Amino acid sequence: MSETASQQHPIGLYLKIWLLLFVFSAFSYAVDYYQVQGALRWTLILIFMFLKAGLIISIFMHVQWERLSLKYVLFLPLTAIAVLIILMAIEGDYTYLTRLLFFDR
Amino acid sequence: MTSETDKSATYTEPGVAGLVSDWAADRQTFDMPWGKIMMWIFLLSDTFIFSVFLTSYMNVRISATDPWPNASEVFALQMFGEYVPLLLIAIMTFILITSSGTMAMAVNYAYRGDIKKTVWLIFATALFGASFVGMQAFEWSKLIEEGVRPWGNPWGASQFGSAFFMITGFHGLHVTGGVIYLLWTARRVNSGYYEGKDLAIVEIAGLYWHFVDLVWVFIFAFFYLW
DSSP states (O other): OOOOOOOOOOOOHHHHHHHHHHHHHHHHHHHHHHHHHHHHHHHHEEEEHHHHHHIIIIITTOOGGGGGHHHHHHHHHHHHHHHHHHHHHHHHHHHHHHHHHSSSO | TTOOOOHHHHTOOOHHHHHHHHHHHHSSSSSSOHHHHHHHHHHHHHHHHHHHHHHHHHHHHOOOSSOOOOOHHTTTTETTTEEEEEEHHOOOOOOHHHHHHHHHHHHHHHHHTOOOHHHHHHHHHHHHHHHHHHHHHHHHHHHHTTTOOOTTTTSOOOOHHHHHHHEEEEEHHHHHHHHHEEEEHHHHTTTTTTTOOOOOOHHHHHHHHHHHHHHHHIIIOOOOOO
């Protein structure tokens, strides 16, 4: 069989990742519980989010051990989403300012 | 599939050179069962669906002139006379992570050929998933009772309701579908249908389940915590 199908990891690896995901979730919940606000809040939320997503993708979904041909198929298209996010953020700001100008509030 | 041994020898080149030879050589590009690459392509398309949901949520939240309802207060639960922020959401998050852990172990035991443990771990995963959906139903009915509608709510920007129902509803549908998919997989594995065969089917179901968990990570961060 192929390299990816025959690979074996000890169960302990999954338990460790599971524990890490628990800890990161608890941290991001703590950010809300202790009402951390402003730039620090957004930075912490994003850090814990990307750490959790990275662990799930690379270990649980085994992407870390996949070949580069699959990784490119999965991650190159995401640049289109990044462009969409930037465009829609600009568009949202524009709509907000237009509403402030023309809506009677 | 007589050339299985020759084929595996050709997928050993690492890095960019391997990428080039995977695409250029006279063989199948992706070194995996067709069901697995199809699941990956499906998950990529699903990534786009959820990304578009979350991006449109970002867009309406930026452009709303009314204040956005404070998720920390909206989703607070009263426990022992005190309001605990996001309590139910935190429990749901931990349950989904736990189900992802049991699924990862199910995949591992499937490749070890331990059918019994595989079936029980998939079953546990489905059970965690079902309890997640149950809690979401509770959360929805609580919010509907408090007057949240897709067109308005008592606390502020009316776009809150439509974003909430659309995003969590679509995710909940994915979890529900996943529970059915997992139960079906467990039944098939248990029936001995795959005896002596490759148990890649468990890994493929696992990919779907981990993806559902992955989407929740982003919903949790952007919708509930932001």
